[in-house]
Amino acid sequence: MLKIISGNESDRGLMHARVSPADMARYALTDGGFVELEGERRSAFRVVYDASVAEGCVGLDPVGMENLGRGEGGEVRLYRCELGYAERVVLIPMAAVAADELDRGYLRARLRDLPASVGDEVRILSPYGNELRLRVAETMPGGAVMVTASTDVILERAQIGALKPKKITYADIGGLDAQLRRIREMIELPLKFPEAFVRLGVEPPKGVLLYGPPGTGKTVIARAVANESDAWFTSISGPEIIGKYYGESEERLRAVFEEAQQNAPAIIFIDEVDAIAPKREEMGGEKQVERRVVAQLLTLMDGLSSRGQVVVIAATNIPNTLDPALRRPGRFDREIAVPIPDRNGRLEILKIHTRGMPLAENVDLERLADITHGFVGADLQALAKESAMMALRRLLPSLDDAAKLKDENFLSMEITMGDFLTALREIEASAIREVFVEIPNTTWDDVGGLKDAKEKLVEAVQWPLKRGEMFRRWGVTPPRGIMIHGPSGTGKTLLVKALAHESGVNFITVKGPSLMSRYVGESERALRDVFRTARQAAPSILYFDEIDSLTPRRGNDGSSQAQTADRVISQFLAEMSGIEDMGGVVVVATTNRIDRIDPALFSAGRFELALELPMPDEAAREEILRIHLRKIPLAGLSFHDLAVRTEGMNGAEIAALCHAASMEALREQIRSGTDASPCLERRHFEAAFRAEKLRRQALERESGDKANVL
Numbered sequence: 001m002l003k004i005i006s007g008n009e010s011d012r013g014l015m016h017a018r019v020s021p022a023d024m025a026r027y028a029l030t031d032g033g034f035v036e037l038e039g040e041r042r043s044a045f046r047v048v049y050d051a052s053v054a055e056g057c058v059g060l061d062p063v064g065m066e067n068l069g070r071g072e073g074g075e076v077r078l079y080r081c082e083l084g085y086a087e088r089v090v091l092i093p094m095a096a097v098a099a100d101e102l103d104r105g106y107l108r109a110r111l112r113d114l115p116a117s118v119g120d121e122v123r124i125l126s127p128y129g130n131e132l133r134l135r136v137a138e139t140m141p142g143g144a145v146m147v148t149a150s151t152d153v154i155l156e157r158a159q160i161g162a163l164k165p166k167k168i169t170y171a172d173i174g175g176l177d178a179q180l181r182r183i184r185e186m187i188e189l190p191l192k193f194p195e196a197f198v199r200l201g202v203e204p205p206k207g208v209l210l211y212g213p214p215g216t217g218k219t220v221i222a223r224a225v226a227n228e229s230d231a232w233f234t235s236i237s238g239p240e241i242i243g244k245y246y247g248e249s250e251e252r253l254r255a256v257f258e259e260a261q262q263n264a265p266a267i268i269f270i271d272e273v274d275a276i277a278p279k280r281e282e283m284g285g286e287k288q289v290e291r292r293v294v295a296q297l298l299t300l301m302d303g304l305s306s307r308g309q310v311v312v313i314a315a316t317n318i319p320n321t322l323d324p325a326l327r328r329p330g331r332f333d334r335e336i337a338v339p340i341p342d343r344n345g346r347l348e349i350l351k352i353h354t355r356g357m358p359l360a361e362n363v364d365l366e367r368l369a370d371i372t373h374g375f376v377g378a379d380l381q382a383l384a385k386e387s388a389m390m391a392l393r394r395l396l397p398s399l400d401d402a403a404k405l406k407d408e409n410f411l412s413m414e415i416t417m418g419d420f421l422t423a424l425r426e427i428e429a430s431a432i433r434e435v436f437v438e439i440p441n442t443t444w445d446d447v448g449g450l451k452d453a454k455e456k457l458v459e460a461v462q463w464p465l466k467r468g469e470m471f472r473r474w475g476v477t478p479p480r481g482i483m484i485h486g487p488s489g490t491g492k493t494l495l496v497k498a499l500a501h502e503s504g505v506n507f508i509t510v511k512g513p514s515l516m517s518r519y520v521g522e523s524e525r526a527l528r529d530v531f532r533t534a535r536q537a538a539p540s541i542l543y544f545d546e547i548d549s550l551t552p553r554r555g556n557d558g559s560s561q562a563q564t565a566d567r568v569i570s571q572f573l574a575e576m577s578g579i580e581d582m583g584g585v586v587v588v589a590t591t592n593r594i595d596r597i598d599p600a601l602f603s604a605g606r607f608e609l610a611l612e613l614p615m616p617d618e619a620a621r622e623e624i625l626r627i628h629l630r631k632i633p634l635a636g637l638s639f640h641d642l643a644v645r646t647e648g649m650n651g652a653e654i655a656a657l658c659h660a661a662s663m664e665a666l667r668e669q670i671r672s673g674t675d676a677s678p679c680l681e682r683r684h685f686e687a688a689f690r691a692e693k694l695r696r697q698a699l700e701r702e703s704g705d706k707a708n709v710l
Contacts, residue, residue: 001075002037004068007059013123015067015115017045018059024049027078034115036079036144040069044083044115044144067120083115086145088152090138094121107155111147118142168223174352174377175345176217179336183208183221186334187311188229191265194309205333207301207312209273211319212338213536215378215430218315221338222269225313232263236270241293250296257300257310264309273314274321294323301331340376340536343369349377353384360414368420374429374506374537386423391415429506429537442497448627448651449620450491453611457482457499460609461586465503465539479608481576481587483547483601485594486613489652492590495613496543499588506540508533515550515568524571531575531585538584547589548596569598577605615650618643624651628658635679642685653692660688 007018017035024047029035031049036042037058045064053059058076060068068076091107110124120136137156139145147153170180190197190204197204210218226233236256242249260266270276277294301312314332316322326332341349347369354365372380391413444454464471464478471478484492500507508530515526534542544550554566576587589607591597601607616624622643629637646654664684 002058002078003056004065004070004072004074004076005053005057005059006072007061007064011048011059011061011064013061013063015043015045015064015120016048016059016061017064018048018050018053020053020055020057021049021051022055023058027080029080034081034083034144034146036081037064037068037076038079039074039076041067041117041119043067043117043120044081046113046115063121063123067117081144083144083146084141085148086116086139086141086151088138088140088154089116089136089145089147090154090156091122091134092137092156094133094135108147108149108151108153111151111153112149114147115144116147117144168220168227170224170228172352173217173220173224174348174350175341176221176338179210179338180221180224182334182336183210183225183313187225187267187313190311191229191231191309206310206330207314207332207334209319209322209327209332209335210313210315210338211335212317213340213376213430214317215376216338216340217377218317218338219269219271220377222267222271222313222315226267226269229265229267231311232260232266234260234266234268236268237272237275241276242290247292249293253293253296253300260310266310268310268312270312270314272316273326274316274318277323277326278321279323294326298323298325298331301326340374346372346375346380349380350384353381354415357384357388358414360416362417363415363420364417367417368424371424371504372429373504373539375427376430379427379430383420383423383427386426387415387419390419390422394419442494442501444498444502446627447491447494447498448624449616450495450613453484453495453613454498456609456611457495458502461499461541462503465505478586480585480605481589481601481607481609483594483597483607483610484588484590484613485610486592487615487650488592489650490613490615491651492592492613493545494651496588496590500541500543503541506534506537507543508537508540509543509545511545523568527568527571527575534585540585542585542587544587544589546591548591548593551598551601552596553598554600569600573600573606576601576607577603615648616654618647621646621649621654624654625658628655629680632662633679635681637680637682637685645689657685657688657692660691661685664688 002019002023007016011018017037019029023029024031027035029047031047033047034044035047036044037060043064045060048059050059058078065072065074068074070076089111107124111122114122116122116136116139118136118139122134122136124132124134173180186205186208190206194204210221212218222235234256236253241252256268260268276290277297278290280291280294312332319327319335327335347365350365350368354363368383372383375383395413447454460479460482484495486492510530515523515530517523517526530542534540551569551572552565554569587607594610602610622639625639625642625646646657649657661680661684664687665680668684
């Protein structure tokens with residue numbers, strides 16, 4: 001019996017068994033000879049001498065482990081054997097493959113000298129670099145054999161025909177009903193009823209440009225349209241078109257359109273069209289090839305000769321980089337935005353991706369749709385896959401247990417709501433991946449005092465999100481911006497953290513100084529990108545920390561630095577109350593120097609709600625003390641007395657005082673060497689008060705020294 005360990009990555013699919021020198025001698029094995037290993041199944045392997053393998057172990061690749069039905073750490077029995085030469089081997093593809101990937105001569109050459117047993121899975125690379133998965137269905141003679149150059153390799157064509165790839169239909173697309181309806185009008189009507197356009201005396205539309213963030217379903221729409229319309233379909237990608245010889249790129253593009261015209265009605269799909277048709281005026285002199293490709297594409301789409309019943313669908317996620325000549329009627333007649341799905345769209349997509357999954361009764365897809373703000377279709381598909389993996393991990397705590405499982409175990413598998421919520425921690429929304437900030441766990445209960453501020457934030461942010469229909473019915477518009485200001489340590493950032501957690505929407509944080517750049521226009525562009533991302537991921541909270549550094553008062557002096565700040569302020573004002581709708585974005589800003597902020601920010605339509613956080617009163621200080629000491633055992637402490645003694649302290653200073661007292665108690669316990677649970681007593685706080693008094697005296701002396709120097 002030998003224990004399985006992981007072999008070399010280079011052994012993948014070669015059926016190699018790496019054996020230690022001691023085991024080679026013990027079992028009289030030869031390097032390059034053959035053995036049979038038995039786990040759940042029995043398969044033949046070629047022996048490879050490997051001094052790095054420990055005695056009593058055998059190194060196998062993942063394919064070999066799968067054929068034996070054993071994982072890493074499992075045990076297998078070894079048998080010496082002599083393999084006969086295979087006269088014939090019958091293979092069955094385990095997945096749909098292209099016909100030209102199944103050349104028998106190529107397969108024979110790739111399988112040469114490979115040991116094979118009936119039921120083994122064989123993996124080889126196709127001429128195109130794809131991994132082909134084949135199952136050995138029959139060997140002649142029977143049993144384990146070795147494939148040679150003269151072996152007759154036969155493919156079960158009946159099985160190949162049954163393994164067709166799943167066609168994507170309109171039923172597989174969720175949350176894009178309006179976009180699909182417009183696309184079908186443009187594409188299916190001209191292809192199916194051309195006489196209707198002849199009767200109307202107009203030419204049918206010939207081009208559709210789909211644009212939107214990555215993962216929203218642009219390519220899936222094109223595939224579904226091709227399958228549903230029964231039209232001849234071909235796709236183009238940028239790297240396939242560009243050639244190294246003069247005129248080669250244009251010739252390839254012409255060939256695609258000519259082939260489409262010969263097979264009309266036809267659809268040409270150009271994925272990532274921005275790669276082959278960027279703006280020509282922004283190209284340097286060395287990019288003559290790209291200029292010619294753009295010119296050729298313009299000519300083919302709307303040249304002197306008609307292209308007939310050929311519809312062009314193009315997709316991009318950066319439409320503003322396309323050449324303007326391409327975006328006019330006659331070329332792309334209609335531009336359709338494929339947005340990030342809303343709540344109902346997310347629910348529809350989740351239903352599509354989970355319709356074949358064994359869901360438990362507690363799975364609430366509607367709740368998942370509510371909490372997946374900013375998720376595109378690809379993210380939701382990944383969420384469904386990851387939740388299935390979570391369910392599988394519960395069934396398989398380790399790969400070694402795979403051999404113990406029976407069919408009834410797999411039939412009893414269910415995906416629970418807990419699996420979805422755990423998977424949700426692993427998946428980030430594509431729309432805000434670059435600026436993603438993990439939502440803090442701070443709740444309203446962690447905020448002491450500030451009752452009025454909390455109530456106003458709930459009314460301004462949470463109510464419009466949860467009761468949006470009531471706001472629309474009454475014609476009430478929630479504030480676009482909220483300014484939270486007050487002295488340092490009063491809880492401004494803590495309040496924003498709690499708001500982000502309680503509202504449950506996407507939370508994007510921006511530190512003012514991080515946007516500033518020394519290059520002209522870069523700061524304004526960074527600000528535009530931040531607001532664009534927030535609008536894409538709406539509903540969202542856009543949080544600006546220390547906003548006074550980003551939007552100081554204008555007109556202080558004529559220096560270049562002041563001019564840069566003026567441009568940034570103008571851009572900020574335009575984003576907050578410009579022509580473009582904020583659409584579900586709430587801007588929250590904090591500062592402790594509200595006097596330095598430009599007054600234009602406080603006009604209607606910008607920061608309409610300003611919340612001033614005062615220093616905590618006695619009741620607020622007592623509440624803050626209770627929050628910070630709620631998990632600590634206390635002895636002989638009066639919260640009221642502590643609240644009286646902390647007069648003049650802000651929330652941050654009270655938190656530091658509680659931390660200092662706790663450290664004093666911990667220090668005392670460690671020095672005493674006892675394991676008994678200590679209690680926080682009055683003397684610990686007395687030591688913390690003394691330390692705080694010394695700290696303040698040191699600060700006062702330092703301030704006095706600075707004043708004397710001045």
